[in-house]
Amino acid sequence: MTKSELSAHISVRDLTMAYGDFVVMRDLTFEVGRGEVFAIMGGSGSGKSTLLRHMIGLLKPESGRVYYDGVDFTDADDEQRTQMLRKFGVMFQGGALWSSQTLAENVAFPLEEFTDLGEEDIRETVALKLALVGLRGFEDFYPAEISGGMCKRASLARAMALDPEILFFDEPSAGLDPVSARRLDELILELRDSLGTTVVVVTHELASIFAIADRAIFLDASTRRMGGLGDPKTLRGQTDNENLRLFLNRGMVGLQLSHDPATGAPFVVAPGRRKS
C-alpha cells in the first residue's frame, strides 16, 4: 500500500484479533483523522480493550496492519517502534499507575525519561497536569491511598505528560461520578482543540459518545465484525445493524418475540438477531 493511500493519522487495515484460537474480531478496517475524537464502542466483552491493545502494539495482530501517518507500526523494527510509541499517551482501564511511586513521580516519570527539563520545570509541569485532572495537592499520595476514579484521572495526567500526538483512553469515565465524567469529556475536547491531539477512546457511555466523538466504530460481538462506522449521531438513525441501534438507543428498542417461519416455534429475538 502506498503512503498516499494511508494519509490518515491512524489507519487500521483488515485487522483480525485473536487470543490463540479464539478470534475476537475479524477484518476491521477504519481510519482516524488527525485531530479527530474517535470512539470505540461495543458491548462488554466485544473486544474494545483488545482493539486498543492492538493499536498501541501490546498485542500482535493475527493478521492485518496498523499504520500511523502511513508508516507501518505492526512490522516496525524496535527503534522505529519506540519512536512511534513516544508519541502516544495511554490511559488504561484500571489506571495502571506504578504503585511504588507517588502520583507526582508517576507523572514526572515520562518527563524525566524523555525530556531534558530541569527539576523545577518538571515539578511545575506535573502540578499543571494534575491540576488539569482535578488532583491538585495530591502530588505526594501513593496510588493505593486514593480512590479508583482518582487513579484513573492521575493516569490521564501521566498519559498527557508529554503532550502526545495521540491519546488512547480505555473507558475513561467508568467509575467516575457524573460531574467528573463531564469534566473529563470537556478536557478531552479541550486537548483536541488546543493541541490538535488525536483521541481514541474506548467507551460505552452514550452521553460521552454523543458529546465528544466525531466518529465511532462499533464492534458487534455477535458477528465478530465491525457493526458500524461513522458519526454516532447519524449512525443512531441510519444504521441497519440492529445491535448498534440497540446500543445507541440504550437498548430501548426492546426485546421482541418472534416465530420461526418453519416450525412456528416462538422465540425471543436477541438484540440484532432477527432470525438469521
Add this chain to the structure above:
Amino acid sequence: MDTPTPSHDGDALTITREGDALWVRLRGPWTLMTGNRPLPTAVRTEVAQGGALPRIMRFDLTGVTEYDSALVSFLLNCHDICVATKTQFDFESLPVGPRQLLRLATAVPQVEDVRPRLARQNFLAQIGIWAQKEWAEALEVLQFLGDCTLALRRFFVGRARFRWSDVWLEMQHCGVDALPIVTLIAFLMGLILAYVGAVTLRPYGGLIFIANLVGLAMVREMASMMTGVLMSGRTGASFAAQLGTMKVSEEIAALRTMGLSPIEYLVLPRMIALFLMFPLLTLYANFVGMFGGLVVALTMGLSYSQYTLQITNAVDLTNFSVGLIKSFFFGIIVAVTGCLRGMQCGNSSAAVGEATTRAVVSGITWLVVADAIFAVIFNTLKM
C-alpha cells in the same frame, strides 16, 4: 383428541402426550432446598422416545406451591431441549413469573464457540497438548534469557535505560534487610556443623578438627547454598510477586507503551542488585557460621586461639574463591528465576500466587543443579 397416555409419573413431575403436544405437569414445591427434584433428563428421554417428535411442549404449573430458580433452571433445560429438537416451546402456558425470568434467560442466545473449551481428550491428544505447552514455555524462557542478555550487553556499553535509584533500593531490600535472617541461619548452621563434627571426631580425640569441618563446609558449600535458599524464598519470591502484580495491574503494559523496556527498567536493576549483594551476604555468612562453630568449640573445652589457628590453616583462599564464584552465579539464578516467573505471570491474583511459588521452586531447583555442576567442575580443576 387421543386419550392422554401418562408416560412418566413422579410426584413432582408428570409428562403426558396429548396428540402432538407434550404436557409437562409440575406439582408441589420447586425450590433449591427441596430434595429429590426430578431431572430434566426425564423430559429429554420422553421427547426422544415417544416415536414422533412432539410439535409443542406445554406446561401445567398449577400444582406448584412455591418456586425459585430451581424451577426456572428446569424450564431453561426444557427450553434447550426444545431448541435442539426444533420443538415449539409454549411460553404462554407458563405463569407470568417464571415466564419472564425464562424470557430473560433466553433473550441472548448462547454464543457458540465463545471459547474452544477443551473437550475431554484422549490420552495421545493430552500428551500432544502437554508437549506443545512445554515447548511454548521453553521458548518463552529462552526469549526471556535472550532479552536479559541483550539488556546486560546494553548495560555494559552504557546504553541501558534504567534508574540507579532502583538499584540502590533493591540492594537495600535484598541485601541490608536480609542481614538479620542470614545472621541467624548462618550462625545456626555453624552450630549444627560443629555438633555433627563433634559426634564423629570426639571418639578419635580429634575434636580440634571441627574447626576444619565448620570452616570448609561453610566456605565451600553451606554459606552460599543457605544464602541461596534464603534469597530465593525472600527476594526471588518478592521479585515474582512484584512483577506479577505489576503485570496484572497493567503497570508493565504502561511502561511498554512509553517505549521503555520492562526488562531494562524492572529486571536489570534487580539482577544488578542481587549480583552485587549475594556474594557480600555469602561472605558475611561465612564468618557468622565460623563464629557459630567457635561457640560450640568453646563449650567443648577448645580455646579461642586453637580454633582460629586451626581454621585459618584449614581454609585457604582457594576454598574462599570456590564459595564466592558460586555465589555470583547463585545471585543471578535467584534474580532471573524470580523475574522470569513474575514476567510470565497471568492476569489474575491467583496467578501472582502461582508465580511466587514457581519462582521459589525453580529458584531452589536451579541452585542445587548449579551447585552440583560446580562440584564437578571444581573437582576436575582440583580446587
